[in-house]
Amino acid sequence: MDEEEINPGRAPRALGDVLAKVLRRMKVSDESTALGVFSHWREIVGDPIADHVTPKRLEKRRLTVEVEDPAWATQLKFLESKLLSTLKEHIGDEVDSLDIKVRRSR
Numbered sequence: 001m002d003e004e005e006i007n008p009g010r011a012p013r014a015l016g017d018v019l020a021k022v023l024r025r026m027k028v029s030d031e032s033t034a035l036g037v038f039s040h041w042r043e044i045v046g047d048p049i050a051d052h053v054t055p056k057r058l059e060k061r062r063l064t065v066e067v068e069d070p071a072w073a074t075q076l077k078f079l080e081s082k083l084l085s086t087l088k089e090h091i092g093d094e095v096d097s098l099d100i101k102v103r104r105s106r
Contacts, residue, residue: 037063037091044090045083049076056101063087064099073100 037058042050052072057064067073076083080098087095 037087037095040090044086049079049083057099058095061094061096062099063095063097064101066101066103068103070102073102076100 037044037055041055045053052068053076054066055063056066065076067076076098077100083098084095
């Protein structure tokens with residue numbers, strides 16, 4: 001399969017350009033911080049949290065996360081200060097609050 005079959009009529013784009021566009025759509029205020037949070041989420045928060053909580057948006061130092069059910073929203077509220085402290089250790093002072101959303105069932 002050649003390049004035209006994969007993406008007909010479109011020239012290849014630089015990965016940095018594509019990534020910047022994705023981060024803008026996610027309303028990320030600082031690309032390097034977002035890369036740290038989104039690409040290393042599991043390593044930062046650990047498997048038990050990463051299995052149930054997904055980072056969705058980082059805007060104006062507020063990290064929006066999505067949880068799979070209301071019980072995880074409650075659990076995350078209890079863990080919020082610890083999670084913010086852990087994020088600070090890994091990425092600095094770029095996140096100072098969480099916005100917790102429950103995933104809508106599909």
